[in-house]
Amino acid sequence: MLWMKILMKEKIDSRFEELKKLQKCYAREWFTSAPACFIFYRNKEEEWVRKYDQKPHGDIDVAIAIEHLCLAATERGLGTCWVCNYDPILLEENFPTPDNLEAVALIPIGYPASKEAPAKKRKSTSRS
Numbered sequence: 599m600l601w602m603k604i605l606m607k608e609k610i611d612s613r614f615e616e617l618k619k620l621q622k623c624y625a626r627e628w629f630t631s632a633p634a635c636f637i638f639y640r641n642k643e644e645e646w647v648r649k650y651d652q653k654p655h656g657d658i659d660v661a662i663a664i665e666h667l668c669l670a671a672t673e674r675g676l677g678t679c680w681v682c683n684y685d686p687i688l689l690e691e692n693f694p695t696p697d698n699l700e701a702v703a704l705i706p707i708g709y710p711a712s713k714e715a716p717a718k719k720r721k722s723t724s725r726s
Contacts, residue, residue, distance in 0.1 A: 619692040624684040624704060632706030637689070638664055643698040660702040667705065677710035 620637070621630045638660050645656030668678040681704040689701055 616693070620689070620704070623689045623692065624681050629681065629706055631708070631711070633708045635707065636664075636667065636705040637693065638702050638705065639695065639699040640702050641698055642700060656700075657702055664703060664705055667707075671707055675709065676707055678705055678707050680705065 617635060620635055640656030640660050642654070642656060645654050645659065647654050664680065668680075671678045682702075684701075684704055686701060693701075695701075
């Protein structure tokens with residue numbers, strides 16, 4: 599099982615303040631412009647565990663859910679991004695959770711500032 603929290607830039611309630619706290623956990627300019635963000639958690643007590651080697655699959659289940667969200671958002675013209683390089687200690691301080699929940703990823707979502715995809719920087723494949 600997974601659990602998620604949705605934060606939005608709605609000044610009419612406390613979620614706007616929560617979103618500002620979340621943005622401190624990953625202080626990148628582009629991240630702070632997102633109008634909404636999902637925090638995805640895995641439930642360590644309810645995740646499926648492979649019986650042969652006791653490997654927990656909570657992260658995998660969360661990854662599947664996130665990818666479905668990202669694909670559905672893209673289909674509707676929204677931009678998303680996986681953010682895993684956040685400060686987990688600061689996240690837990692600002693968004694305390696029970697011990698059984700562990701944050702896996704932050705997914706900001708919103709309409710892209712530009713519809714143009716940035717040029718990809720790839721290494722040369724030539725062996726010269």
